[in-house]
Amino acid sequence: DVKVTQSSRYLVKRTGEKVFLECVQDMDHENMFWYRQDPGLGLRLIYFSYDVKMKEKGDIPEGYSVSREKKERFSLILESASTNQTSMYLCASSLSQFMDTDTQYFGPGTRLTVL
């Protein structure tokens, strides 16, 4: 079974703090993704990565950065947290962009509150 884990289920931070959200997958997947989920908006893609040290912007990258130093780990960084970044953050992974039947496997999510 694919397992995607995220470092925290709940996180409370103050405005201006630097925040790190960590995601680890254990199935040697090439692709990793970060989404935020807000009521009524579904999931919106922040950043994704097809390979180590590689990153691509999604639809809403502003205020975020990412790091992928190892294949299994994909970190989301909020350089200076703001209240409008309060959200549920979901990490996902998939085997390869070249697999027709591939689906994304999601972690349990991190609910971040910025005060």
Next chain:
Amino acid sequence: ELKVEQNPLFLSMQEGKNYTIYCNYSTTSDRLYWYRQDPGKSLESLFVLLSNGAVKQEGRLMASLDTKARLSTLHITAAVHDLSATYFCAVDVIGNDMRFGAGTRLTVKP
């Protein structure tokens, strides 16, 4: 920019009834996914639809894809309480980069 629209966003059903959730998308794609999310939980993959006319069924759920109409449907047959969840469709953009609909929150009442 790809837009993915689901409707309805909220659906309250009686047990035993049938209903359909619709997913429209705005650009050409031949890969569509359906996910389920239970409250407080993460997303679980339900179906992957890969071509025009694709139909997949699992239990009381059946998903179909019409790529020409850019439409997918998730049909619920004889709903039961255990199907209460939020259902998302997602459309493949490039490679495995997906865009999600807003989700349909389904409540099945006894």
